[in-house]
Amino acid sequence: MLNYYLHAENAKQALAALAKGLASVELSTDLNLSQQRFSLNEQGLILDEDNQLSIDELKYIAKKKQKIFLCCDGEFDPLEDRSSGYYKLVPTAGSPLLEISGVKMHISKGTDPFKSASEMAQQAVHSGDKVLDCCSGLGYAAIAAHRLGAREVISIELSPEVMGLRAQNPWSNDLGNEGITQLKGSSYELIDTMPSNSFDAVIHDPPRFSLAGELYSEEFYSQIFRVLRRNGRLFHYTGNPHLLRKGSGFVDGVIRRLKAAGFKKIEKIDHLMGVSAQK
Template sequence: MPNYYLHAENAKQALEALAKGLSCVRLSTDLNISERDFSLNDQGLMLDEANQLSVDELKFIVKKTQKIFLCHDGELDPLEDRSAGYYKLVPTAGSPLLEISGVKMHISKGTDPFISASEMAQQAVRTGDRVLDCCGGLGYAAIAAHRLGAREVLSIELSPEVMALRAQNPWSNDLEKEGITQLQGSSYELIGTMLNNSFDSVIHDPPRFSLAGELYSEEFYSEIFRVLRRNGRLFHYTGNPHVIRKGSGFVDGVIRRLKSAGFKNVEKVDRLMGVSAQK
């Protein structure tokens, strides 16, 4: 059975079409990847024979502006996981973003999460590269690296909850393509099992420092340096700079530790809230 993804905006479109007495409405039910026409009648929105949404259900979805609902096999469920914290996919005008316990895990203001992840990949990845994607999230940077011509991408994600949401996200489908390998585990631990000089580029997009300080340590940066080939490139998302103590910027600390680990050409990339560097 097909999956249909509904959120406040397209539920609102369906209700507006119903109010006008229209017999069909053009919607995206795959989170802005494509559009098609769906039938309307007195009962509501007809997705297919097994999946029909009543007016009341559409009104319920409209109220939940920060949620995405999956309609499948006659059931309507939010794309979220409350088993350990609160993980959910949030709708945007483009690709959905990942939110964990109220914290958005993507650059989304004035852009699209997939576009910003693609721009991060462009900072480091070249055609033919073997790429390490640390803290892969929904896999947007790994997919972007693959599309940029990387011959192989290894994407690591610690959270099984994130990987479960990724598996339900249409924008993450390309992770199944040949040339991309997904690993569930700790980037901090797994990088120690990797060979010296085995990657051409690394994309490092860790959770915020308070949640995973070890991923901002000189020890971890030294491991990234070790697995990179000569002249290999790193892009490291750091998030909004903030001050740890008076006169010491957080990003300045990241830059200092990267240089101590051996990196050269270490530069802030303000628009992407990160740092680029080279071995």
């Protein structure tokens, strides 16, 4: 059973080719990982014998600019979860981003979510490291750490909705690679069960403060400090609420708590909306 992922730009390409009377069109149906040529007929787009999209269906997809549709087994449905809040994958020119109740969970402006997550990993991860990835989301930073040569990556994600979406996201497939372990649960609780001095690097990408304030606490930072080996490195994505609430000093508060937990060499990394630090 093959999965095909389509969004507004794909649909527009197919409709443009149909309008020109072409017999086929080249599309990416795996969210920009590869290109493939598909047949067209008077009715619409032929993905395979069981999956065909009519012109009306293509026009519908073309109108939904912030959604990705999974075409499979003769059906097409948006990649979203409304069971608790509103979770969905949103198309970009590269990898999809995760959006939760209207809030984008990745840096995407002027870059690509996978690329920005890779840059975060580069701030902390060296080849041969054992890495802890807190609040993994779609797993982009964990995959990037593994590609940087990490010998072991422990990836923690709490949300079943997020884990369900990433299981359907082609860009998250490498989470299944040997050397990456996926844990479901709270980073705040699970880190307490981990041995001291057991990680070379930690990537910490929590939800915004209003949703998970405990993950910005001195207590949690002290646990990260504890599990890091001497000279171990941390990259902590903070977002930029200081731009939303000017004068709040949010990031400065993060830095104060990291210092209180014992971290040194703390630096703001503005273009990644985060902070790097060392044990």
